Amino acid sequence: MSESFEGNAQAIQARWPQLLERLLAEDSAALQADLVEGLGSTLSISGIQLTSRHDRTAEARAQAASLPADSPVIHLYGTGLGDLQQILLENPALQRLQVHILNGAVFALVLQLLDQQAWLNDPRVELGYAGDLAEIQLPFFALPSELVLADDYNAKIRDRLVSEVHLAFNNRDFVVDSPEVAQRLQSSAELVASDSDVAQLFGTQPGREIFVIATGPSLERHFERLREIRAQAQRPLLICVDTAYRPLLKQGIEPDIVVSIDHRISGLHLPPEKSAAITLVYLPMVDPQILTLWQGPRYVGYSASPIYTRMREQLPKAQLYVGGSVIHPAVDLAVKMGAEQVILFGADFAFPMNKTHAGWLDGELGPQLGAARHWVLDGHGQRVRTQLNFRSYLCELERFIAGHPRVRFYNSSRDGAMISGTTYHPEFSQ
Template structure:
């Protein structure tokens, strides 16, 4: 037997005995490994090439150079073949490198075939499984191949890494410098000036229970009960997202408040008929004609996006948290209105039963379910289809819940994504 594995294990055992115990228990048969020849030999794992076969060190240098500053403490997600760790440790001023294992079986295989004891022995290095932390740490490097190869235990951390990597690209849509965005804001400027400030709603429902009505497939399970509940004098506050209005009204349910933030929303989603008793909360940029047709009171606020910076200074309005989806400001509105107990209905962040939404045809509000290539765990611990942006929305909601321990959050279906920080509402949730 090769001397490499015992030598690597000796270092890990001395410094991180708990990590070694997990590594020795890993199922190495779960990873199919092939040698890839080249100027810089590497491994292909489950069909994914781990590093460059042309120049692995140059690839590592490219990764290292991706951080503009030279922080003293960095995090590396994924172990690779050790190239990035070695390169980072040669830099000046670095005091600590935390390496987070994304696939234990893969790292076990690497320890069996390649010398890793050099960087593992460096006192500046710490080693742990990524799933031991509930949140990612910044600044970080994420090895691209291992974002694909991350094992199921590391999926939540993997999802957070992918979301963070995509953040700059996703935010380009809200660049305040584009003429299209400025034109969209200008067309609604008159209404922005005349409509009510969403801040007028803050604190008006102290201690009340709120139901957040989203459009996920599981909303359908609750329509009959919502219809029976709607006329009760002491019922919870009904706050719905824009795309939930159609299925709710088709079921005879009138929400108290509708929240909308997307300029692509049209009167098809927010039909103004018989809306005199429904408040509309929105962010600037929605179609002014659609807004003007709304019969009920309208309230406007801002997210923290730089897109609204100039408007915020000229026309101050209350803030609403937005993390990519309309469900975030709907929940934040309930919190700022004073709700102490919030139950989420139809907040699936997934496609349970291969359905995308309640009350809409597959593909009406986005990609069809059958094109999904991603997954999250549902409330029963099973994998359920989702799409990449849904995972990001889920992450931002979980972070929001962590920041609001004063509020009790409940989920109402096990069919959609498990939402960390919520409990299952026994009055609404099927086994």
């Protein structure tokens, strides 16, 4: 045991004894750790530098400058080498610095190598594992290196942090004054005015079981059972997202409702030929040509996006929740229709079974499997490949579920991402 670790351990023992027990159980010896030198030096874990190798203090000051100087509370995600903690604590306006560990083994290793007692002993500091909390705290700074190195236990919070950091970039296609957005909304205005308000569907299925069907690869395992259920006289209501519509029809499964929100959806995804008995629920950014050709009933609503502000005032319709993916309004619709329990099919948010989507070729609906560089934990506790936007969509669905405790949510598969707030369905998830 190094001299640094003894002092650090004593500081943690005095304030957070249970936390020290957890840190002592971390396997820091398994880490691939190297000293990296430049004008200064830093620690590299699996090729990821924890800090600058040239001037750690200057880097920490630049990071601190991005945070509100007058905030009495700051949340720091990642422990680094202790540099940012020290800089933040120089601010007399700071009353509490909550440090959230993103990788327990990395922090345990740093405690062995460097003296961290100065910030550990500061009474304004609170320390804990990020994964102990269900949600991120604001305002925050997340150390970039530890967003990459986050361990399995803290992965859910890592995903929320990355989603929050990328929020402005993800919304770049939906600028309020974009000419493309304005043109699409203008072209759909007449249909929005004449089509039924989605609110007319709210409350029409009280207590009913509703299946919400997405396009994840695990959906393929359920085609046969869904076909059997669809043929029953007394059955759940079937709501599917737009990209699941064609694969379902191909399998002889006719959904009751299709939900579409994306301006990129075309007739390839929503062929109109067999749609006479199927309800389409849409947002105004959907291609008007798709809407015109649809043979069944059409219902329209809005999301909370500012792109719909003016149209909402001129043509009032109800609102559905959208968190980046069509899965969100589909689930929200099920809840607002009165569902007592919702079973999710194909809601994988990942690429299990080395596939991207059910019923589509690799890359037809977006990036190819080979482009997946990120991961989430599946229902077996294993890492499964995914992409960043899928992780963001998962975060938003989990937040929605947490906000509706009276509805029971079931996941039909363990092969995709584990969805917090859901229970694995005893029949479908076998």
